Amino acid sequence: DTGVSQNPRHKITKRGQNVTFRCDPISEHNRLYWYRQTLGQGPEFLTYFQNEAQLEKSRLLSDRFSAERPKGSFSTLEIQRTEQGDSAMYLCASRSNRGKAGNTIYFGEGSWLTVV
Amino acid sequence: DQQVKQNSPSLSVQEGRISILNCDYTNSMFDYFLWYKKYPAEGPTFLISISSIKDKNEDGRFTVFLNKSAKHLSLHIVPSQPGDSAVYFCAASEGSSNTGKLIFGQGTTLQVKP
Numbered sequence: 385d386t387g388v389s390q391n392p393r394h395k396i397t398k399r400g401q402n403v404t405f406r407c408d409p410i411s412e413h414n415r416l417y418w419y420r421q422t423l424g425q426g427p428e429f430l431t432y433f434q435n436e437a438q439l440e441k442s443r444l445l446s447d448r449f450s451a452e453r454p455k456g457s458f459s460t461l462e463i464q465r466t467e468q469g470d471s472a473m474y475l476c477a478s479r480s481n482r483g484k485a486g487n488t489i490y491f492g493e494g495s496w497l498t499v500v
Numbered sequence: 501d502q503q504v505k506q507n508s509p510s511l512s513v514q515e516g517r518i519s520i521l522n523c524d525y526t527n528s529m530f531d532y533f534l535w536y537k538k539y540p541a542e543g544p545t546f547l548i549s550i551s552s553i554k555d556k557n558e559d560g561r562f563t564v565f566l567n568k569s570a571k572h573l574s575l576h577i578v579p580s581q582p583g584d585s586a587v588y589f590c591a592a593s594e595g596s597s598n599t600g601k602l603i604f605g606q607g608t609t610l611q612v613k614p
Contacts, residue, residue, distance in 0.1 A: 426604030491543035
């Protein structure tokens with residue numbers, strides 16, 4: 385399977401705990417994105433990496449959220465001191481930087497977070 | 501500030517008929533538009549896209565139309581099949597920003613009845 389891979393697919397955690405999600409993008413895609421989706425809404429942009437550099441962060445990304453892409457391949461999204469409002473699907477996506485193929489972003493299956 | 505809007509939360513059509521999903525945008529800097537399909541508990545799947553230099557793009561049963569003057573695009577599915585039942589998201593990106601990040605609409609739930 386050469387698509388975007390995310391794990392865990394589901395996570396239930398108690399309020400105040402830390403959680404970490406991992407994303408493995410499509411091989412050779414140098415751009416990687418994190419989005420968040422809540423019920424009834426479209427995905428909302430959180431942050432973007434080009435290779436290992438984090439180039440943009442949304443205002444949605446509070447200081448409890450941190451994302452890394454240390455070697456320009458996989459990425460992690462950590463949420464510290466989780467709150468019930470963090471319950472959502474966290475989507476990772478990747479994109480090529482080349483020509484016409486570079487215009488399309490491909491999403492993983494998402495990681496569901498439920499904070500109880 | 502909702503830059504991409506899908507004003508119809510849901511649409512129901514009969515199998516074999518045409519499904520038309522609509523999307524409006526406000527940012528005139530958007531120059532690339534995409535449609536994604538999403539099943540529950542899965543990530544969005546890319547369907548079809550269109551550049552602002554075109555007004556139509558077709559791929560099998562799916563056609564996207566772009567009306568730049570009206571800042572409107574639509575997705576036509578002909579003929580509709582029960583397997584098309586899903587949530588459809590319209591998304592747009594601004595080429596000049598170089599990030600390629602997408603701004604999504606709220607989605608339209610399509611139900612195709614057998």
